[in-house]
Amino acid sequence: MAKRIGVWIGISLSCLLLTGCWDRREIEDIGFVIGVAIDAVADDERVTDPIVKDGAHQHKIYSITLQIVNSSSMLAGSGGGEGEGKTYTNITTQAETMTEAIKYLGARMLRTPFLEQLQVVLVAEEVARTPEFSEIFDFFVRYPEIRRGTSLYVVKGEAKKALNAAPESIRLPAFYINKISENTKHSSRLIPTSEVGNISESMLSQRSFTILYIVPGKTDVSIVGSAVFGSEDFRMVGTLEGPEAEARNLIVGETAGGAIPFQAGESIGIYHIQNVKTKITLESSNPEKLKFKIKIKTEGLIHEIHEVINLNSPYEVDKINASVAEEIKRLAELTVKKSQEELQVDVLGLAEYLTRRHPRLWKEIKQDWEKGKRLFVNSEITVEAEASLCSTGVTNETRAR
Amino acid sequence: MKVYNYNQIRPYDTAIIVASAQLGTSILTLPRTVTEAVQTSDGWIAILISGLIMLFVSWILGQVLIQYPGWNLVTISSRLIGVKLTQLFFLLFAAVIMCYFAIVIRMTGLLTKLYFFELTPLEIIALAFTLVVVYCAAGTRIAIMRLNLIFMPMIIGILFIVLLFSWPQITWRNMEPLFTFRWTDLLRGTGTSILSYNGFIIILFYGYLIQASPKIPRKIMMGTGIVIFIYLLVFVFCVGVLGVHTTMNVYVPTIELAKEAEIPGGFFDRLQSIFFAVWILAIFSSAVFALDITTLLLQSVFQKIRKMSWILGIAPIAYLLSMIPRNNQEVFEWGSSAIVVLFSLSVTYTFVLFITAKWKGRRRHG
Numbered sequence: 090m091a092k093r094i095g096v097w098i099g100i101s102l103s104c105l106l107l108t109g110c111w112d113r114r115e116i117e118d119i120g121f122v123i124g125v126a127i128d129a130v131a132d133d134e135r136v137t138d139p140i141v142k143d144g145a146h147q148h149k150i151y152s153i154t155l156q157i158v159n160s161s162s163m164l165a166g167s168g169g170g171e172g173e174g175k176t177y178t179n180i181t182t183q184a185e186t187m188t189e190a191i192k193y194l195g196a197r198m199l200r201t202p203f204l205e206q207l208q209v210v211l212v213a214e215e216v217a218r219t220p221e222f223s224e225i226f227d228f229f230v231r232y233p234e235i236r237r238g239t240s241l242y243v244v245k246g247e248a249k250k251a252l253n254a255a256p257e258s259i260r261l262p263a264f265y266i267n268k269i270s271e272n273t274k275h276s277s278r279l280i281p282t283s284e285v286g287n288i289s290e291s292m293l294s295q296r297s298f299t300i301l302y303i304v305p306g307k308t309d310v311s312i313v314g315s316a317v318f319g320s321e322d323f324r325m326v327g328t329l330e331g332p333e334a335e336a337r338n339l340i341v342g343e344t345a346g347g348a349i350p351f352q353a354g355e356s357i358g359i360y361h362i363q364n365v366k367t368k369i370t371l372e373s374s375n376p377e378k379l380k381f382k383i384k385i386k387t388e389g390l391i392h393e394i395h396e397v398i399n400l401n402s403p404y405e406v407d408k409i410n411a412s413v414a415e416e417i418k419r420l421a422e423l424t425v426k427k428s429q430e431e432l433q434v435d436v437l438g439l440a441e442y443l444t445r446r447h448p449r450l451w452k453e454i455k456q457d458w459e460k461g462k463r464l465f466v467n468s469e470i471t472v473e474a475e476a477s478l479c480s481t482g483v484t485n486e487t488r489a490r
Numbered sequence: 491m492k493v494y495n496y497n498q499i500r501p502y503d504t505a506i507i508v509a510s511a512q513l514g515t516s517i518l519t520l521p522r523t524v525t526e527a528v529q530t531s532d533g534w535i536a537i538l539i540s541g542l543i544m545l546f547v548s549w550i551l552g553q554v555l556i557q558y559p560g561w562n563l564v565t566i567s568s569r570l571i572g573v574k575l576t577q578l579f580f581l582l583f584a585a586v587i588m589c590y591f592a593i594v595i596r597m598t599g600l601l602t603k604l605y606f607f608e609l610t611p612l613e614i615i616a617l618a619f620t621l622v623v624v625y626c627a628a629g630t631r632i633a634i635m636r637l638n639l640i641f642m643p644m645i646i647g648i649l650f651i652v653l654l655f656s657w658p659q660i661t662w663r664n665m666e667p668l669f670t671f672r673w674t675d676l677l678r679g680t681g682t683s684i685l686s687y688n689g690f691i692i693i694l695f696y697g698y699l700i701q702a703s704p705k706i707p708r709k710i711m712m713g714t715g716i717v718i719f720i721y722l723l724v725f726v727f728c729v730g731v732l733g734v735h736t737t738m739n740v741y742v743p744t745i746e747l748a749k750e751a752e753i754p755g756g757f758f759d760r761l762q763s764i765f766f767a768v769w770i771l772a773i774f775s776s777a778v779f780a781l782d783i784t785t786l787l788l789q790s791v792f793q794k795i796r797k798m799s800w801i802l803g804i805a806p807i808a809y810l811l812s813m814i815p816r817n818n819q820e821v822f823e824w825g826s827s828a829i830v831v832l833f834s835l836s837v838t839y840t841f842v843l844f845i846t847a848k849w850k851g852r853r854r855h856g
Contacts, residue, residue: 110610111607111609111610111611111614112606112607112609112610205760233604233605233608236749236750237732237746237749237750238750238752286732286733286736286750287733289736290732290733290735290736293733293735293736293738293739294733294734294735441663444667445663445666445667446666446667448530448667448670449670
């Protein structure tokens, strides 16, 4: 009898456990956050949120926008019929930290923000240029729901705007931004994406890094280059735009294809890069006067050439190769000059090269690389380029000379 | 078909059981602890060296078992080093393994809460886990072994799926610079990583279940070999995908690795949840081993008390112990000290048995 009572007590107690599912989430109650935009707030624009306020705010305040999927209208839309309203909602609040912003917004929209589907984080240039950027970045590395593969972008002007700028056929702007960065990677601009994980690794190893720099238009977003972040306090120091960004990626060897316009006779031709091999060598390891040689070797093809040239002739091909190499060298030197003189930040991957290949030397000069004695700025960097053609399209000449 | 005794473990299975006893929570944090110690991407050398040492220890363990096939450890040990000393060792082992059990309970709760159940109280997660472990340990010993044989392919399978899908994200340059460690750091790293092999001792306690065979030492070494291989792979992937500095800073790099893995097609988006769910099986089996061995040890010292009473006595104590650390950092700290004690005790005991066995053996023959 006593045994039976014991069993019953056990069963009733376990009921207490069974009912408690603390983390139960109904899919209707989840707000899938797919994009985050962080903007600066000017002093006169400070709004006192009723939930936030206790009057003691001394820290920097951000305007944080979340893009949340309207799951009900997404479902209606996929049925083929006319979707009801928009497929997403952008909702903004002012807060000191990401966590607070998410809490307020969650309370406001009656849904629990869920960040595992987060696609893009957009940071306004104004925020990126302050040292606080690395502070608010902490959340994206620390919060368990966020993947390290989430992409980051620096937005010219207001970051919020980019979350609205999408062509009409696009249902979710956050996905759209990610898609264009993927596409440009394979076509012309050859800029690698910048992900939370990579940026965090750069910050931890005290290296400078780049983040894609985008400009929102009315109905689209364009990628214009990369924002450069220094290793001193991890804030944005400048940008590499267009060809400079391309050349930088050639130097670092992070290319998935790109186009180099070159002088072909009197007119222009376009050289598509298919393969890049970059070799950096340290020619003089005297810390006071470091000497680097960067050798860029490319393989590519021609899809367009405005001059009539007999491409069957090895002599002409050599001439094109030389002209392409000349152009690559010019661009690379431009970028080297910009990074040494204007940005004063090593975007060329030399620090990384030194850590990997000359760890002893690096240990010595680490503190004086970009700061202190500024050895990077004072080092001598020469560029060599070599280009070769592997295809010239399907025809030789397209018109008679 | 080869017929074998249901109540025995085949030599082949021994390898798998040894491997599954060693794979547990430590693989999740190993890349971090090793990189922290070695400070460069050369941590794999430390893992390799410690693995080779463990292969040697496994061989020694096999030598002890092979001399007394089918014997109970109490009998072997009492004969070799005397009843009193055996009981002392057993009680020490029981205490340490119980602490280890507590740490495993806490780690499970901690990790599950960190990555999955943000709102569920840790106490509840840990309690549920403990109850399941108790249920399993209450069964027959051989059933635990069989359960491990079923789990092992799943565990290794999911691990390889994770590695396969993180392959495209490896940056091999992260492994450079090679061979830039300082010897003292490497030594420290070896010390840290050798602790991840601490489960090997269980096969000594389960020795009486193993079918007599000359292959035993080889199979135990094979089990350790599997573990070395897996540890090396996971380390290289973590550093390759995450980078040295991130590996050093992220608390549970192996789960972060699983988080990074992407299955093309976008249908299965969150690999880490499947990975972790399966990996709980590995942690579960280490916990079951720990609880079962604690009861086995106490039972052999105090023979009057039933097994069930021991289990129901130990589990609540371990559960309460597991709730003592106040935060994650303390759990990691306590965990490593419990493992240090367990590991050194295991190695000492193995060597004591081996040496006395050799000595007595020589006297017997000579």
